[in-house]
Amino acid sequence: MAAFDAEPFLAGLTTRPGVYRMLGDAGTVLYVGKARNLKARVTAYFRASGLTAKTMALVAKVRDIQVTVTSSETEALLLEQSLIKTERPPYNVVLRDDKSYPYIHLTEHPYPRLAFHRGARKEGRYFGPFPSAAAVRDSLNILQKLFGIRPCEDGFFKNRSRPCLQHQIDRCTAPCVGLVDRERYAEDVRLAVMFLEGKSQDVLAEFKAKMEAAAESLEFERAARYRDQIAHLRRVQENQYVHGAGGDVDIFGIAPDYEGAQGVSSSEASAGGGAGAQVCIQGLFVRDGRLLGHRTWFPKNELAMSGGEMLFAFLSQYYLGTGNREIPKSVIASASMAESDLLANALS
Structure with missing residues (x-):
């Protein structure tokens, strides 16, 4: 395909919110993005300076751009994640389905x-x-x-x-x-x-009552069994306890791959960025005040995004692009996300 002629395309582009799809040779989808202002966002890819090497490499491969106008930025975010799930573009953060x-x-x-x-x-x-x-x-x-x-x-x-x-x-x-x-x-x-x-506290109370009743009935072997269950349950509570008042929350932290992120400054490293670096994202999942478990992902940062941008892309895909994901009452992220309100609206 011929090189993409950006100037006439940008001249006629709308300023409304929507989704853009960057296509390469043979119509392959390279990248899917969303924007509050399509004209401003897409134009930024073709400016003369200020782009990262990875972004310039993406733009050099673009042969066409297709846009879909939406009624709001939230609708654009939902459509973006749906397209990422379907198309699985190489320059997007794509999670296993x-x-x-x-x-x-x-x-x-x-x-x-x-x-x-x-x-x-x-x-x-x-x-x-x-x-x-x-x-x-x-x-x-x-x-x-x-x-x-x-x-x-x-x-x-x-x-x-x-x-x-x-x-x-x-x-x-x-x-x-x-x-x-x-x-x-x-x-x-x-x-x-x-x-x-x-309701582990209620279970503990019942174990205690049963142990005392068994002891009063002189069933000491049974009372000892309840005593052992109480001791084990307390150890479990110590390992899983987060907050006695309960609550559902997902917690996500991000860190760069220091070996792969050559030339990453200390500020970029603390934010989780770095050109082309693979990052580590760790999730902790709390339900009813109890730590349910954790999980680790290693997505590639193909466009040298900051930690906040990377977390936004990851969380959008995690909650909106991978099926019927359970959404907790709160989500905590280690890096500040400029569009956190947009994601919150999409999840509510």
Whole structure:
């Protein structure tokens, strides 16, 4: 294709908000962006000076620009993220399409099981989504230690004639061979559900009451079992505690790849920028005052954006461009974002 003639195109460009798509050879989408003022934003790519080397490399590849006018900048942001998800342009921040998030699944069964689940939902109750598979497995490990809920498949459950290793290491009460009655098991499931709902303080209070009742009845072995559960639950609370009053918040921090960001100044490094650098973005996820888990991403900073610009692009894609993402009450970012109000409006 012939080189892009920017002057006549810019002369007729509207000043309204919208989305622009930069196309390369054979119509390949190189970059998708949004603007409050399309004319001003697109014109900035063709100024004589002040562009980074990466941006100039992008502009040199442009053979055509297509624009879509929208009624507001918020609508432009939503359309931009939809197009990024569909087109996956090389110069945009593009996240892997997480079509299926991990959950904890409580099955419908006389003796329900708690299990890792990803994909289409079946019967039962689901808790999540969790930020990663590791966060689900950590939670399942805690639940087994605290409540002894079985992890085995129903087919395995039906064909047991003696307790398995999970019972031997005190991670299952062995309902498969009748070592726990249905009423007692249902009580353990109820407490496990309370824990998953963020009500660990209520679970702790019930454990204490049960321990005291067992001691008064001279059931010292049972009281000791509750004592051990209380101690373990307190350790879990210490590791996961964020704020006793509860609350849902996602927290994101950004840092550059210092080895890859040659020539990055100290101010750029602290902001998370650097020409062509790969950056690290860390997310922490808190639900009901409890740290649910964390996750790390390593997107490339193809256009040498600042830390705030990179976080804005990342969070826009994370919440708006990757399906039915759970949106918390608050999102905290480590770098200031000039368009934070725009993103807040799009998420509300």
